[in-house]
Amino acid sequence: MADRSRAMQAQRAEIRFPGTHEGFAQGFARLRSALDAERLEAAPRYNVELVFEEIVANIVSHGAVNGREPDVRVTLEPCSDSIVLTFDDDGVPFDPRGRSDPVHPRSLEEAKVGGFGLMLVRRAASTLDYLRTAEGRNRLTVRVALSSAPSNAPCGRTG
Amino acid sequence: MQMQVKDAGEGLLEVLLVGRLDTPGVDRIETQLTAHLVPRGARAIIDLSQVTFIGSGGIRMFITIARALGRKGAKLVLYGAQPLVGQVFETTSLNDIVPVRLDATAAAAVARG
Numbered sequence: 355m356a357d358r359s360r361a362m363q364a365q366r367a368e369i370r371f372p373g374t375h376e377g378f379a380q381g382f383a384r385l386r387s388a389l390d391a392e393r394l395e396a397a398p399r400y401n402v403e404l405v406f407e408e409i410v411a412n413i414v415s416h417g418a419v420n421g422r423e424p425d426v427r428v429t430l431e432p433c434s435d436s437i438v439l440t441f442d443d444d445g446v447p448f449d450p451r452g453r454s455d456p457v458h459p460r461s462l463e464e465a466k467v468g469g470f471g472l473m474l475v476r477r478a479a480s481t482l483d484y485l486r487t488a489e490g491r492n493r494l495t496v497r498v499a500l501s502s503a504p505s506n507a508p509c510g511r512t513g
Numbered sequence: 514m515q516m517q518v519k520d521a522g523e524g525l526l527e528v529l530l531v532g533r534l535d536t537p538g539v540d541r542i543e544t545q546l547t548a549h550l551v552p553r554g555a556r557a558i559i560d561l562s563q564v565t566f567i568g569s570g571g572i573r574m575f576i577t578i579a580r581a582l583g584r585k586g587a588k589l590v591l592y593g594a595q596p597l598v599g600q601v602f603e604t605t606s607l608n609d610i611v612p613v614r615l616d617a618t619a620a621a622a623v624a625r626g
Contacts (some may be wrong), residue, residue: 470569
């Protein structure tokens, strides 16, 4: 209950940065600063950072359109029992929901080195929603539970 | 992300990683770590007890190095992972294809074969 109270007192945070390696590092630093104020337990904090890491790394690596770096906006919204991350970018359209996990490798030789990022996001998230907006932006919304029994409770101070 | 490499004798290298194996962390050490281990086909153990975070970039790095070493008849063994890092190993099944042990003694025994 103490953790829920802290989450409900927390502030919504918005982070905007260019979809470059430098922008990634700056955005990650700002995310971690915002998370410091949340005082989350270790596991949900790890999951929030993991989701940010994998989604933003994917945007930086694959999102550029005709060489133009994407504009990335990330919103961190505390709810009573979860943290909701919204990733909004104007890069290449990408809906991660239909992607399958890598095949379980039988040996080191046949192991793939790609596909783990989305796999980790799916395991860390309780829900994953995607929308291609009318303005031509990807909008991915990821909810990370603060406990093992998440709900769809409303977010923010009024939640 | 910081890295220290020590020769443990009998052809075994001990590597200590300290920090976060996120994208910037992997970018910082991957080339150097690969250069230390792969050209000489080293048997290597990596201490992860001070690694606080790993993402898919770190998993990819370990698979790539372990595979390159395996082709040279050598071996990479990880040990000392913190619980949340260990969960990422389980989710990605890394521990099914790269040996992961609790401590240095067990890791060295596997690496020395």
